[in-house]
Amino acid sequence: MTVERAWLVLGGSSAIARAFARVAAEAGADVILAGRDIEDLERTARDLQVRYGRTAEALAFDATDFASHREFVERLRPRAKRLDVLVAFGLMPGQAAIEADPALGVDAIAATYTGAASVLLQLVPLLEAQGEGRVVVIGSVAGDRGRLKNYVYGSAKAGLHAFAQGLRARLFRAGVQVTTIKPGFIDTAMTFGMRSGPLMASPEACARACLRLAASGREVAYYPPLWRIIMLIIKLIPEPLMKRMTF
Amino acid sequence: MSWAGVELAGWGRTSRGVMTACRPERLSEVRARLSEAEPGRGLIAHGAGRAYGDAALNAQGRVMLTRRLDRMLAFDPATGLLEAEPGVSFADLLETFLPRGWLAPATPGTAFATMGGAIANDVHGKNHDRVGSFGDHLAWIDLLLPSGETMRITEASHPRLFRATVGGLGLTGIVTGLGLRMMRVPSGAVRVRERRCGDLDSFLSALEEARTRATYSVGWIDGLARGGALGRGILETAEPEPSAELARERARTLAVPIDLPGAALNPATVGLFNAAYFRRVPENGRERVVSYRGFLYPLDAIHDWNRIYGRSGFYQFQCVLPDASSGAGLRSLLEEISRAGRASFLAVLKTLGGEGRGLLSFPMRGFTLALDFPRRSGVEELLARLEQLTLEHGGRIYLAKDAVLSAEGLCRMYPRLPEFQSVLEEVDPERLLNSDMARRLRIRERLA
Numbered sequence: 001m002t003v004e005r006a007w008l009v010l011g012g013s014s015a016i017a018r019a020f021a022r023v024a025a026e027a028g029a030d031v032i033l034a035g036r037d038i039e040d041l042e043r044t045a046r047d048l049q050v051r052y053g054r055t056a057e058a059l060a061f062d063a064t065d066f067a068s069h070r071e072f073v074e075r076l077r078p079r080a081k082r083l084d085v086l087v088a089f090g091l092m093p094g095q096a097a098i099e100a101d102p103a104l105g106v107d108a109i110a111a112t113y114t115g116a117a118s119v120l121l122q123l124v125p126l127l128e129a130q131g132e133g134r135v136v137v138i139g140s141v142a143g144d145r146g147r148l149k150n151y152v153y154g155s156a157k158a159g160l161h162a163f164a165q166g167l168r169a170r171l172f173r174a175g176v177q178v179t180t181i182k183p184g185f186i187d188t189a190m191t192f193g194m195r196s197g198p199l200m201a202s203p204e205a206c207a208r209a210c211l212r213l214a215a216s217g218r219e220v221a222y223y224p225p226l227w228r229i230i231m232l233i234i235k236l237i238p239e240p241l242m243k244r245m246t247f
Numbered sequence: 248m249s250w251a252g253v254e255l256a257g258w259g260r261t262s263r264g265v266m267t268a269c270r271p272e273r274l275s276e277v278r279a280r281l282s283e284a285e286p287g288r289g290l291i292a293h294g295a296g297r298a299y300g301d302a303a304l305n306a307q308g309r310v311m312l313t314r315r316l317d318r319m320l321a322f323d324p325a326t327g328l329l330e331a332e333p334g335v336s337f338a339d340l341l342e343t344f345l346p347r348g349w350l351a352p353a354t355p356g357t358a359f360a361t362m363g364g365a366i367a368n369d370v371h372g373k374n375h376d377r378v379g380s381f382g383d384h385l386a387w388i389d390l391l392l393p394s395g396e397t398m399r400i401t402e403a404s405h406p407r408l409f410r411a412t413v414g415g416l417g418l419t420g421i422v423t424g425l426g427l428r429m430m431r432v433p434s435g436a437v438r439v440r441e442r443r444c445g446d447l448d449s450f451l452s453a454l455e456e457a458r459t460r461a462t463y464s465v466g467w468i469d470g471l472a473r474g475g476a477l478g479r480g481i482l483e484t485a486e487p488e489p490s491a492e493l494a495r496e497r498a499r500t501l502a503v504p505i506d507l508p509g510a511a512l513n514p515a516t517v518g519l520f521n522a523a524y525f526r527r528v529p530e531n532g533r534e535r536v537v538s539y540r541g542f543l544y545p546l547d548a549i550h551d552w553n554r555i556y557g558r559s560g561f562y563q564f565q566c567v568l569p570d571a572s573s574g575a576g577l578r579s580l581l582e583e584i585s586r587a588g589r590a591s592f593l594a595v596l597k598t599l600g601g602e603g604r605g606l607l608s609f610p611m612r613g614f615t616l617a618l619d620f621p622r623r624s625g626v627e628e629l630l631a632r633l634e635q636l637t638l639e640h641g642g643r644i645y646l647a648k649d650a651v652l653s654a655e656g657l658c659r660m661y662p663r664l665p666e667f668q669s670v671l672e673e674v675d676p677e678r679l680l681n682s683d684m685a686r687r688l689r690i691r692e693r694l695a
Contacts, residue, residue, distance in 0.1 A: 013273060015315070040273040043332070047318035050329075051343050192270050193251020 003055055006030040006080035010061060010119060011089025013040045015188035016138060019207035020086055025052040027211065032079060034061035034072070035089070063089050063115030064107070073122045084134040085123060086210070087116050092153040092190050105152040112156035117163050124167075128174040134214040135171065135178045137164040141222065144182065144231045149247055168219060177217045181210050184227035199224075249280065253312075255293065255304055258553055260560030261622050261650050262301040262683060268293070270312040274423055280311055281421055281679070282395060289681025292417045294361030295336060298368065299563045300650030301683035302416055308681055311421065313363050319343065320424065327429040328386060333363030333422040338547075341540060345435050346493050350539060352430040353381045355647075356595075358544045363422045368647035369414030369608040372543065373463040373485075376600035378430070380610050382413035383603065386426030390419065393679040397423060402604065411670035414605025416646060418671055418680050418690065436491035437463065437542050440484050442532035443525065447478025447581065450596065451574055454614070457484050458598040463542070466596035469521040470618050471514060473585045478577070480596070481528050488536050502550035509557040512621055514588050524593060556621050562650055564633055565617035567599055568642035573614040576640030580616060580633060587629045594618035606667040609645045617648065627651055646684065654689040664690075 007024045009017050012033030021031045025048040033041040033056065041058035048056035057079075061072055076083060091111040098105040116137070127133050142150050143157030161180060168178035185191050185200045194200070201224050209223045222228040237245070249269055256263035271277045284290035288308035295314060296303065304310065317334035327349055329340075338358035340351050354360075355370040364370070366388060371380040378384070387401045390412060402409045412419045444450035450466055457464035461484035468480035546552050553561070568576040577596070584591070595617045599610040620626045630651045637644055643660035644652050658664055671691065678691055685691055 015272060018272075037273060037275060040275070043274075043318050043320060046320045050319040050322045189270070189272055193248045193253060193268075 002078060003030040003080050005082045006032050008032045008083050008085045010034050010087050013037050014088050015203040016206055017088035018044055019203040020210055021048060023207045023211050025054040030055040032057055032059055034059045036062055063111045066118045069119045069122045073126055082130055082133055086136045088138045095149055098152050108153055109156045113159040116160055127171055127176045131175045133176045136210050136214045137180050139180050139182045141182050141184050141227050141231050145234050147247060179214045179218050180220045182222045257300045258297050259299040259562055260553055261562060262304055264306045266306055266310045268310040268312055270315055272315045277421060284309055284679040286677040289679055291682040292363055292421050294364035295359045297357055297360045299648045302646060304683045306683055329427045329429050331362055332424055335362050348432055348493055349429040350432045352378045352384045354543055358547050362425055366422055367417040369603045369605045371610055373465040376458040376598055377462060380603045382605055384428045386428055388412055388422055389424035391421040391423050393675040407670050410604055410606050411667050414603055414608040418685055419674055433487050433489040434491035435493050436488045436536050436538050437485040438488040439537045440534045441481055441528045443528055444482050445479050447578060450478050453482050454598050462486050468594040468596050469525055470584055470591045470594040471518050471521055477581055485542055491536055503552055503554040506554045506558045509559060559622045561619050561621045563619050563648040565645040565648040566637040566642045567611055567613050567615040568640045569613040572640040579636050583632055589620050591618045591620055606663040607661055657688045
């Protein structure tokens with residue numbers, strides 16, 4: 001079945017992705033949820049049908065199975081006349097776990113950066129042919145500066161930020177807007193148990209911001225917006241001092 | 248992180264602590280985390296945290312936060328059957344289904360409560376005489392057992408396990424899904440009639456009459472009134488209002504941003520509030536149309552209202568007394584409460600229609616009284632006397648509200664407890680499920 005407009009949510013089982021699927025469906029969009037846990041994605045799809053009466057389906061997608069990305073995009077083609085895309089997957093093992101098993105670090109980079117770049121590159125012709133559309137890339141404040149506690153994941157997100165900048169220029173010419181969202185602490189499985197008090201924002205609020213910022217054609221935004229100031233300060237710390245910091 | 252130290256509390260905030268908790272977002276994680284429970288210390292599911300005491304806490308073991316499992320899986324508009332995950336709340340149902348003309352038939356006094364919590368406590372509302380409690384509207388429960396197996400259970404397919412799970416305090420397994428039969432309503436509002444009742448006897452006869460005629464009925468009692476005014480209050484009855492609209496209504500809320508100092512609530516301030524509440528309704532009564540949200544969940548308009556009781560928290564006492572002994576029983580309870588002069592906001596007095604399906608379901612045919620007590624010195628002794636009076640009049644205390652009941656009291660109030668315990672022995676011989684309440688009430692220790 002072909003729908004007029006659908007949001008493709010890549011990494012549809014994450015808390016931000018699920019919340020985004022809901023706000024998009026509430027706003028009237030159909031949704032394609034893509035990821036590895038099909039049982040879970042199907043439950044989310046059914047939720048969107050019951051709550052908002054939208055068409056929603058689950059599609060198998062593995063970020064690190066790069067070879068499958070071309071076929072994945074071919075499967076998407078007939079599903080919607082216009083596709084908007086949210087890239088919401090990533091893998092963040094603890095820095096200590098990565099240092100104990102460096103292969104984990106490679107996995108994190110492969111999923112968070114290489115996988116995202118690969119599927120987006122495969123999507124470029126489709127988006128270009130549409131001549132319109134939105135792409136939202138979930139980055140991270142961790143990608144703004146390499147830090148002692150989280151530099152492997154941070155480096156993957158930094159790569160993704162740069163990739164999205166170039167993609168933005170590439171797709172701008174085709175009428176497609178690319179929005180990079182850099183979330184701070186969002187109350188998800190990744191941050192569960194972290195004591196960050198009032199800095200913690202809900203996935204729902206983050207999802208609403210993503211949809212709103214994409215609609216307005218914003219290029220780059222922090223969420224919550226306060227993180228722009230926090231990261232500005234962190235980016236200003238001179239390297240000789242930064243290397244002594246413990247966060 | 249799969250497991251983290253998280254501060255958790257019952258709604259009354261008398262039971263609290265940092266506990267080892269997980270917050271699964273999908274079923275594969277639910278299964279994985281349950282398999283990590285330690286025998287004896289166990290694990291308990293925790294939904295919205297609206298149980299007042301320690302029913303959903305487990306300081307010595309682990310806690311599984313289920314609020315993120317909040318998907319609605321199917322709805323059949325021909326039959327009203329909804330399939331949902333346990334973290335779906337009554338507020339979610341109201342927002343999704345009231346505009347379509349459907350409502351949960353039985354609901355507690357807060358819409359923040361979840362479906363999982365509603366099963367575990369077999370909750371009831373202001374229409375219990377008419378529709379029974381939550382468990383009466385369940386078509387099935389998907390239950391993840393301690394063995395790791397998930398089963399869809401109905402009263403017909405697994406009678407003992409089903410009755411042990413409804414009202415079973417989360418001790419038989421993790422609810423991963425449920426089938427709920429929703430109820431048709433003609434609009435998004437009810438017509439509410441309020442009138443004053445000057446004393447306990449007139450109140451009881453008015454409630455007795457209302458239970459046969461009204462769809463909803465609830466009484467608000469001034470717990471500080473004494474002597475001839477003992478038991479005075481306001482009776483509210485309500486009927487679905489066909490002429491109102493089914494419009495989607497956004498919740499308008501205020502919040503209590505800080506813990507009020509303990510002294511803010513004292514007999515003088517609460518007495519003034521209660522008297523004003525009584526006089527707000529004119530002598531000859533009044534009638535108005537109120538949204539379901541406003542009528543069913545009045546306190547939800549004030550977020551975190553439990554903070555008005557300050558950091559030390561409060562206890563809620565709720566008991567039910569059988570019809571035959573309720574007149575004398577309620578009088579002795581209210582006299583004891585009034586004599587103690589413990590500042591409490593309005594007490595709630597309602598009728599209940601009959602027993603629930605669960606082995607530990609709270610309802611029985613009779614009158615139920617609920618009221619709050621700020622935690623101050625001496626209040627535990629008062630609650631022990633109220634437990635005693637409840638026992639003397641053949642009543643029982645509602646475990647969803649409880650933080651202080653004795654194990655002996657539980658045994659005498661819930662005659663089907665031994666059967667419940669034998670089901671637990673069958674499905675959870677290793678005691679992978681446990682809670683602070685189960686330990687306090689020695690639910691997992693008694694079987695000879």
